[in-house]
Amino acid sequence: MDDMDDLRAWLIALRTPGLGPCGLRERLDAGEGDIGRVVARLQNRAAALDEPARAWLAQPDEERLATDLAWLAEPGHRLLRCTEADFPPQLENIPQPPAALFVSGDASRLLYSQVAIVGARSASAGGLAHARAFAHALAQAGFAITSGMADGIDGAAHAAALDAGAATLAVIGTGPDRVYPRKHHALARRIAAHGVLVSEFPPGTPARADHFPRRNRIIAGLSLGTLVIEAGLRSGSLITARLAAEQGREVFALPGSIHNPLARGCHRLIRDGARLVESAVEIIETLAPAARMLGHELAARLQAETGGEATGRPVAKSGPRSGSRGGASDSGDHSSSDEDPAYRRLLTELGHEPATLDELVQRTGYSAAALGSMLLMLELEARIESLPGNRYQRLPDDG
Incomplete structure (x- = not known):
């Protein structure tokens, strides 16, 4: 099956x-990842499906499929499938993991170490200022900023990351060709150019509450x-916070005035076990x-997939730049990276x-993706520091 037939079958x-x-996903597992086989089986066994599914499989809307394929043919657009090596592994263990993602921008950024910043659409001026400050500091520390491109806190976080020259990821609740809210057309263009827009909904899908x-x-x-x-x-x-907790991820909440209705959700999260934070350093x-664990895993993955030699295929990344030096490092022990050939080579080439x-x-x-992860880990170990202009410099060895 050529790539166009494969894409058509996926759509x-x-x-x-x-x-x-x-x-x-269940059918892909049964069909050993062959989407053509999956669609053929669906069509052959359509009697077991509901009427809308039977009607679609019997006669797919060719105009709609042509529109999807035309969107995917545009530069920077991609259907990232769960069967591909660079599908983000962090999504594999969440409830109902997506089978594919429509991506506008650099798909390798989905593999960066990310912090989600979310909050009220009708945020106060103070809340927006906090969103910008935290996003900027976290971006400078090497994390990509992820949010939902909604009005208020989401939009402020995306814009601050972009202003810091860092990556930002917008996961949207419409098709990849739609912008919601409409006021964020310019922001969406910036994110697609310097980050990535992601949707599991096909082109043309409008905003719906359940999305x-x-x-x-x-x-x-x-x-x-x-x-x-x-x-x-x-x-x-x-x-989002509840889902993060259920997925075993960290949840942070910013406290506010007891007189501010928009602080009550954060206070509930804190009572329920979220970490109260007052600064990005925390x-x-x-x-x-x-x-650091991600850095180790990615270095091992890099070596396993290349036999000790690197290729240009994206593997993963922790962020395009780092700003905080030793605060995140819990010891001066450098053995983890010293013993790894990939890190030794990187330090040698850095000079x-x-x-x-x-x-x-x-x-x-x-790849830039693999290097970014390794550089963040070295900075957390106080082996290197980041400089303006997306530059890195080796630090003197204390030993």
């Missing part, structure tokens, strides 16, 4: 009414931790072990003069 399956991501809780499980699933800034007691941000220190990420890609042959 038919994704648009089959009532199938859903879990049903599709946003589904979107929230992906926001929580992609992120090492979720920070809630201003949320009422009925806020959708509490759904989040960075809490998530540093997870980021003792500042180098940009692009220069390190050329010197090592490693």
